[in-house]
Amino acid sequence: MTDIELRNENGKIVGYDSDGNKVPVSFEDGVFDSLSAERIYPNPAESSKHTSTERPQISSESHTFYVDPDSGSDSNPGTDTEPLQTIGEFLNRLPEFTYHQYKCLLKPGTYNEGGTIIGAPVNIIGSDPHNDSFVIKSTTGTPSDVVIENSLALGTITNEMDDAFISNITFADSFQLLSGNIKLGNVTFTGAENSLNGIAAPIHHTGSITFQDCNFQTGLTHAAQLRQGAQAYFSNCDGRVSGYVAVARHNGQVSEDSQNNVIGKIGFAYQGRGGRYINYDGEPYSRDARVYDDWGDGRLSNRLRPATAGYRPEWTNDHGSPTAREGGAVLPTGDSNYQSIISPYKKSKMTTGTWTVEFSCQSTPTAGELWLELIRQGNNNRYYVDFAGDGNLALAKVEGGVASAPITSSWTPDTATREVKFVRTQDVDGNGNTGLELIVDGNSQGTETETFLPDPNYIRLTNLLDAEVHIESVHERPEMGSQNLL
Known part of the structure; x- marks a missing residue:
């Protein structure tokens, strides 16, 4: 007789052989692929305002979901041929604790889901493969092919910065990080539909975003706003905004590498109420040496950079x-x-x-x-x-x-x-x-x-x-x- 291990996976009993392969579970009344069972522990999703009670608690395997705003349906399984219609539905299907890789592949189109898309908090414990445990990206790799007109708000708690990754898309409104850390790569922010006073990416509650190869367009006032210990790091980004690139308050911290080239018309960083700017050599600037300058009115150029530490010129x-x-x-x-x-x-x-x-x-x-x-x-x-x-x-x-x-x-x-x-x-x-x-x-x-x-x-x-x-x-x-x- 072959030994079969029975596991309770998100309320279902599933059988595994000694090699770890899934096998049908045999009972007197027949053969079943799985058997439903009541949960014997509380389900936090029942009291969560962010998600439905159908949201699984713990991942059992990796999943890839496809989303198509034009031909998809949220009643579909989310495959390439039967995609979902909304990003919000993908977020509702995320487990509360993920040990595996979850991908959301967005097909070309304009995504407008009515109001802010709020994703339930995701606790990323680890994955196989380890990096990019949680991914949202376009299927084409071209940001202009996928335009999200809503503000997308997420909270991710991960082991490493690149465990959660969003790439190759365009935000016409904004991206909000409610908590945790995430990396944005090759993302374009246009500001065309911005509902947050021209801020591309507000970061809250010790959240941390790495902006890699991102573009910020002239419809924006700031690329990022940081508060309550939040952090932002800009690497090889470009574009220009009408205000500061980043506004850091309440112990928020902004930094950049030497290849970053996004420009704020007023200056790179505003530091207020404990906010800090740190250059790529690790040198912090105090609030008394804000990264703005010129003419005596604090505008025109941003020459307080790594090569000009402590210097505030006046035209x-x-x-x-x-x-x-x-x-x-x-x-x-x-x-x-x-x-x-x-x-x-x-x-x-x-x-x-x-x-x-x-x-x-x-x-x-x-x-x-x-x-x-x-x-x-x-x-x-x-x-x-x-x-x-x-x-x-x-x-x-x-x-x-x-x-x-x-x-x-x-x-x-x-x-x-x-x-x-x-x-x-x-x-x-x-x-x-x-x-x-x-x-x-x-x-x-x-x-x-x-x-x-x-x-x-x-x-x-x-x-x-x-x-x-x-x-x-x-x-x-x-x-x-x-x-x-x-």
Whole structure:
């Protein structure tokens, strides 16, 4: 006679042979795959406002659920050919304690399930395979294929940060972490349907989110809001928001790696009531050195970065009558009387990295020039980007009083907002040669090997165009591993 082990799995008796394989359970009245039995322990789901009483308590095996907002049904088993219709139904089928892998694969479409999608707390004890125990992702790997118009709120308690993982989707509203920790990878936040004051990801109650390769678009005010001990870590993210990237209060903590490039128009992090910002070298900034700066009004650029610790520069008028306006600077028409502002480096002397300037002309220029002097020792030694009213464009330098233009190109003088990136890197050609690159509106205008380096004293922005110029933002991003002159 073969020994059969009987196990109670979520209220059902299931038989296993000595090799651990499921076998039918034989009784006098017949052969059954399983036999229902009453629970002999309390069912917390009966009193849970988050989920139905059908939610299993403990996982018995790994599951993959498919969801299709157009052709699915929540009465389906959730297979590839018979998918669910809503993410909420997948969350209702999650066990309260998972020892196995649970995946939710979202088919292309727009998910609008009416109000906030609240998932019941998930306790992830471990899984086989161990990583990615709890996964929500698109089937295509392209974020724009899956758009969630609701706010999704989850609580996950896991052993490791990457046990819970959401990837390759777009949130038009927001993602809320109620507790626990989770990793978001290749996720786009548009803010198009945001219901939380423009916050992409509120994090509560000691929750922790790692943002990896995420994109934050201009419809947002903040990428994250942290409180009550919550944490956020940004790695290789991009995009820009209209306020701070992160707001940290009540012992919230925000940090980033050297490849992170998401930009807040006001600054990277606001620290209030015990909040902290820590750079990728592990250096914390106190509340007295908030990561915002410029002009004395706390706006325009975010130069308090790893290379500029403890430094809060102020933009000042160098010539003419520039003014501050809505987080930027107004440089009046400068063809007859040039208009310029400066920001001294003081402790900051970044020599390799990316300088980014956003500007717009308020009328179409036809004559004159706009100079963005981003590494300037003085008139005889400097690098600057030159936008000419006649359509010429150059990354120019003056070395020992001799002017030249390592990179030349053209632009269309108009009133559009322009994003200019001046890059000085230690490896411009893949062969370890120091050099320059000029990028305008995401398009490279050329590269050039170049070893000349002025001793940086200050940045100067000068308008000689026959049009008023608005400087929207100025940002610095040091190159990883670069040495800054002190």
